Amino acid sequence: MEQTFTEEELTLPTCKYEYLDHTADVQLHAWGDSLQEAFEQCGLAMFGYMTELPTVEIQQRSEIKATGHDMESLLFHFLDELLFLFSCEPFLICNKLVITEFITDGEELSITCSCYGEEFTLGKHPQGTEVKAITYSAMQIVNEPKNKQFEVYVIIDI
Amino acid sequence: MVVRQYNQELEYLEKINSYCWRIKKGFQPNMNVEGVFYVNQTLEKLMLDELRNACRPGMVGGFLPGVKQIANVAALPGIVGKSVGLPDVHSGYGFAIGNMAAFDINDPQSIVSPGGVGFDINCGVRLLRTNLFEKDVLPVKEQLAQSLFDHIPVGVGSKGIIPMNAKDLEEALEMGMDWSLREGYIWAEDKEHCEEYGRMLNADPAKVSMRAKKRGLPQLGTLGAGNHYAEIQVVDEIFDKWAACKMGIEEKGQICVMIHSGSRGFGHQVATDALVQMEKAMKRDKIETNDRQLACARINSEEGQDYLKSMAAAANFAWVNRSSMTFLSRQAFAKQFNMAPDDLDMHVIYDVSHNIAKVEEHIVDGKPKTLLVHRKGSTRAFPPHHPLIPVDYQLTGQPVLIGGTMGTCSYVLTGTQQGMLETFGSTCHGAGRALSRAKSRRNLDYTDVLNKLEQMGISIRVASPKLVMEEAPESYKNVTDVVNTCHAAGISKKCIKLRPIAVIKG
Numbered sequence: 001m002e003q004t005f006t007e008e009e010l011t012l013p014t015c016k017y018e019y020l021d022h023t024a025d026v027q028l029h030a031w032g033d034s035l036q037e038a039f040e041q042c043g044l045a046m047f048g049y050m051t052e053l054p055t056v057e058i059q060q061r062s063e064i065k066a067t068g069h070d071m072e073s074l075l076f077h078f079l080d081e082l083l084f085l086f087s088c089e090p091f092l093i094c095n096k097l098v099i100t101e102f103i104t105d106g107e108e109l110s111i112t113c114s115c116y117g118e119e120f121t122l123g124k125h126p127q128g129t130e131v132k133a134i135t136y137s138a139m140q141i142v143n144e145p146k147n148k149q150f151e152v153y154v155i156i157d158i
Numbered sequence: 159m160v161v162r163q164y165n166q167e168l169e170y171l172e173k174i175n176s177y178c179w180r181i182k183k184g185f186q187p188n189m190n191v192e193g194v195f196y197v198n199q200t201l202e203k204l205m206l207d208e209l210r211n212a213c214r215p216g217m218v219g220g221f222l223p224g225v226k227q228i229a230n231v232a233a234l235p236g237i238v239g240k241s242v243g244l245p246d247v248h249s250g251y252g253f254a255i256g257n258m259a260a261f262d263i264n265d266p267q268s269i270v271s272p273g274g275v276g277f278d279i280n281c282g283v284r285l286l287r288t289n290l291f292e293k294d295v296l297p298v299k300e301q302l303a304q305s306l307f308d309h310i311p312v313g314v315g316s317k318g319i320i321p322m323n324a325k326d327l328e329e330a331l332e333m334g335m336d337w338s339l340r341e342g343y344i345w346a347e348d349k350e351h352c353e354e355y356g357r358m359l360n361a362d363p364a365k366v367s368m369r370a371k372k373r374g375l376p377q378l379g380t381l382g383a384g385n386h387y388a389e390i391q392v393v394d395e396i397f398d399k400w401a402a403c404k405m406g407i408e409e410k411g412q413i414c415v416m417i418h419s420g421s422r423g424f425g426h427q428v429a430t431d432a433l434v435q436m437e438k439a440m441k442r443d444k445i446e447t448n449d450r451q452l453a454c455a456r457i458n459s460e461e462g463q464d465y466l467k468s469m470a471a472a473a474n475f476a477w478v479n480r481s482s483m484t485f486l487s488r489q490a491f492a493k494q495f496n497m498a499p500d501d502l503d504m505h506v507i508y509d510v511s512h513n514i515a516k517v518e519e520h521i522v523d524g525k526p527k528t529l530l531v532h533r534k535g536s537t538r539a540f541p542p543h544h545p546l547i548p549v550d551y552q553l554t555g556q557p558v559l560i561g562g563t564m565g566t567c568s569y570v571l572t573g574t575q576q577g578m579l580e581t582f583g584s585t586c587h588g589a590g591r592a593l594s595r596a597k598s599r600r601n602l603d604y605t606d607v608l609n610k611l612e613q614m615g616i617s618i619r620v621a622s623p624k625l626v627m628e629e630a631p632e633s634y635k636n637v638t639d640v641v642n643t644c645h646a647a648g649i650s651k652k653c654i655k656l657r658p659i660a661v662i663k664g
Contacts, residue, residue: 021594025251050314080430087423088372091315120315127313127621129595129628130383130664132277132426137251137451157251157277157426158384158595 003061009116010058012096017045025158026129027138031151035104035143038150039075039111040097043082046156047094047117050086051125056095059118067110071141074109075152079134085115093120132157164213168206171225177647181241186229186448193228195243198643201635204592208249222449227254230448236261236268236457238522238529242581244536245643246590246635250276252451255535255591258584263457263517263528269445270462271454272432272469274532276513279428279469280476281386281420282353283510283559285570286484287406288491289503290413292392295659302390302494303617303660309486310388311380313621313664318379320482327375331363334474338481345505348481350548352509353538354516356477358470365467367431374424374475379482383622383664385588385629386419387561388487391568391656398653401554401572405507407654414656415487415504416568418561420513421476428472432465457530466515473514480509507570508557512537512587518546520582531582539573539585539650547573558650562637563589564618564629564661565611569641570654577649585650586641589634602627617660629663 016037017030026049030041047053064081068074085092094117101112135155142151170185174194179202181193197205208223222230224247231252232241237259247256252273261268295302311318320343322330330337335356338344349355363371381388393412396402407414421428439455439462440447447454455461484506488499495502515532522529540547540556547556555572562568566589577583593601604623607630611618620626627633645652 019596021596026595084369084373086315088376091376093315122315125315126624127315127383127664129622129625130314132384132423133430135251135451 003059005058013040013044016041017048019045019049022155025155028154028156029151033148033150035150036099036102038152039078040099042075042152042154043079043097044094046079046082046131047086049131049156049158050128051093051120052128053095055125056093056117058096058116060090060092062090062092062115063112064115065110065112067108069108071104071109071143072136072139074111075139075141075154076134076136078111078113079154082115083131083134086120091120093117093125129158162213164210167209167213177643181225181229181232186226186233188233188448189229190234190237191232191240193232193241193243195225195228195247196245196643196647196649198245198639198646200639201245201643204635205247222249224249224254224256227252228257230452231257231259231274233448234259234269234271234452234454235445236265238262238527239582242584244584244586245640246535246586246588248590250534252449252453253532253534256586258531258533258536258582260520260529260531260582261457263530266456266458268457268530269454270457270465270515270530271452271532272429272436272465273452274534275429275469275515276534277426277429278420278513279425280473280511281513282476282480283512283561284417284480284484285507285559286415286487286504287507288413288415290495292411292413292659295390295413298494299617299660302490303619303662305490305494306388306390306487306660307619307662309490310483310662312662314383316380316621317376318482320379322375322378324371324375327371327378328363330378330478331366331471331474332361333357334361334477335481338478343485344481348484348506351506351550352477353511356481356509358473360467361470361474362467363471365464366428366471370424370427370431373427374422377422377424378475378479380422381419381483381664382422385563387564387661387663388483389416389658389662390660391416391658393654394567394657395655397655398572398651401653404550404554405557405570406503406505416559416561416656417480417483417487419480419483421472422479424475425472428468432468435461435464469515473511477509508559510537510559518582529582533584535587535590536584537587538583539571539577540583541573541575541578555651557653558585560586560637560641561588563631563634564626564663565614565616565658566631566637568656569637569652570656571641571644571650572653574648574651581649585644589637589640591633592635593633595628598628598630598633602630602632616658619662621664
């Protein structure tokens with residue numbers, strides 16, 4: 001099924017993430033002008049480890065939902081959902097994530113996110129490293145609206 | 159966490175002999191037993207450097223050195239004997255990688271920890287022999303490497319080619335290698351040369367989340383990425399001729415195939431699901447640990463039992479996975495040499511699991527006890543005459559397969575009685591990382607790594623060539639150091655050394 005996308009949807013975000021040292025695994029560090037953007041960037045950082053993102057074209061859109069009981073678990077489940085999206089149907093590799101709903105107070109925190117990309121295809125997308133799992137190890141979320149500082153650190157097991 | 163200077167930390171460590179160090183109680187809070195780790199001079203330096211770095215002023219964050227992690231494991235409820243670090247130990251998630259710990263099943267406080275097994279449940283190594291020699295293979299080495307690469311799906315995003323539907327998966331999870339046998343992918347005798355005969359009987363697919371099954375289904379029969387590989391190897395040296403003979407290895411130059419892989423996305427998801435469940439169980443049962451990553455549950459709790467049943471299903475998945483790749487390797491060789499795999503004598507020498515928890519009988523303080531033994535980055539190494547090893551190896555001790563890294567040697571060891579007493583019949587599993595992946599990427603160039611392998615006469619087929627530096631030998635500890643330490647310390651015995659001539663990896 002061919003989907004059509006608006007120009008705005010096809011505009012790719014700038015890269016606001018990096019990979020930091022860790023003995024066996026890799027630490028993702030992402031930032032943004034809001035915590036929401038830092039989360040989106042963190043998701044892209046993970047996809048960026050699986051392939052070279054410039055080879056990905058926007059052809060499909062999927063929506064995911066993640067919930068958590070605190071910010072850390074929200075981030076954990078958000079990334080776990082993205083990993084799941086890649087690991088089985090629709091095998092989606094994303095180059096753009098847009099969080100459309102970001103509820104960070106109350107009993108249950110939740111995220112709804114539109115994920116843009118296409119099915120991972122051998123031959124088209126170079127194979128990077130496989131992500132086994134998301135971990136809570138040394139997870140940090142910097143959420144300081146006063147200083148306009150929004151950053152996340154996550155170690156992924158590879 | 160206790161904050162101390164490096165030299166103060168050293169007061170808690172005592173060198174017992176040239177290959178063994180003791181970690182005294184107090185090194186970390188609440189240690190129930192002491193810790194121990196096995197290193198030679200070279201590895202000792204790596205180990206202590208890691209500790210020294212962590213003691214530098216201004217070091218914050220959750221990155222604990224391996225030696226601290228061994229001590230934190232010693233503080234878990236129900237642990238008996240010692241928390242053991244093997245020579246390839248390095249920092250991991252909760253448990254160190256290269257860490258084993260045993261818990262008394264009959265102590266109601268005892269716990270099971272998914273961190274003590276690792277995300278890649280039943281990751282392990284399988285070794286096939288052939289009756290070919292180096293001279294038979296060298297002329298067709300490139301074709302054979304290509305053929306293996308074409309047969310075995312490798313790397314991120316690859317899908318299995320063994321036809322499977324949801325019902326097949328359920329059966330495979332329950333039956334392990336009995337499923338592979340029934341479907342005609344393996345030989346009956348393959349099972350004999352496999353830990354647990356390739357099937358954990360307590361596996362219960364009903365305890366596994368739909369999510370794990372969905373992730374697992376497309377990946378069954380795939381090698382994976384990272385440090386997983388399939389290699390064509392040559393017997394380079396035989397240390398124990400008699401034991402090698404029992405394994406069907408007659409002389410130098412003989413060709414073998416080594417497969418290193420695990421339970422893929424299935425096991426990763428089982429581990430992730432269990433960690434989430436156990437966080438809740440820990441709060442409820444008020445289990446205190448030194449490190450949040452050491453999520454665990456009482457063995458007898460519902461969460462503990464559910465984990466063990468789903469872990470067993472993941473273990474079965476891994477055996478079916480390695481069996482499927484055994485089938486594909488046999489096909490690749492058969493086509494190349496135009497001979498049946500039978501006529502090529504492509505038998506499984508052995509198959510070991512180096513990320514697993516098992517119920518075993520051991521002697522603790524002179525009394526027999528039933529223990530739940532966690533081995534994370536550690537291989538079972540049972541001595542001669544142990545009832546759980548196959549009849550063919552009753553006199554030699556269990557074969558222990560130690561995979562090297564891309565381009566380095568691999569080893570076959572055998573289990574010893576001393577290992578049974580000192581380390582609950584456990585030994586090392588591989589080289590163990592020394593450099594971080596990001597550092598490898600910065601310091602090494604992938605074309606240099608590939609050229610170097612070519613100069614060594616190793617054919618390489620890799621799905622993500624730009625990442626080979628992460629797996630370059632320079633990024634790891636020297637596997638020969640690791641194996642020699644195990645041999646010198648007496649916890650296992652060197653038998654065969656293998657050298658790669660072709661590497662297939664993700």
